[in-house]
Amino acid sequence: MKGNMNNMMKQMQKMQKKMMKAQDELFEMTFEASAGGGMVTVQANGKKEITDVQIKEEVVDPDDIEMLQDLILAATNDVLKQIDEKTNDTMGQFTKGLNMPGMF
Numbered sequence: 001m002k003g004n005m006n007n008m009m010k011q012m013q014k015m016q017k018k019m020m021k022a023q024d025e026l027f028e029m030t031f032e033a034s035a036g037g038g039m040v041t042v043q044a045n046g047k048k049e050i051t052d053v054q055i056k057e058e059v060v061d062p063d064d065i066e067m068l069q070d071l072i073l074a075a076t077n078d079v080l081k082q083i084d085e086k087t088n089d090t091m092g093q094f095t096k097g098l099n100m101p102g103m104f
Helices: 002-028 065-095
Strands: 030-035 040-045 050-055
Touching: 002 065, 030 065, 040 065, 050 065
Parallel strands: none
Antiparallel strands: 030 040, 040 050
């Protein structure tokens, strides 16, 4: 019985190391989304930190600030959704079959 427990602990430690590595790799990734046919582009890393925003000059219209705001929101929400999906795909592989509340 003690051997099984030690073996299980080793398996858990191995899985934890793999999870940490996968999470680190995810944090280093760059995600990008654009809106308005590329008029606004937003980049973020896997930590959900916005790292860059590009706005094409021709979309800047002082009479239509609302459209620019909508494009920025759309691109930002899209890039955050991409990060969530990739995080769920990447980290979900470690929790498949485990019923552990609070795990991703």
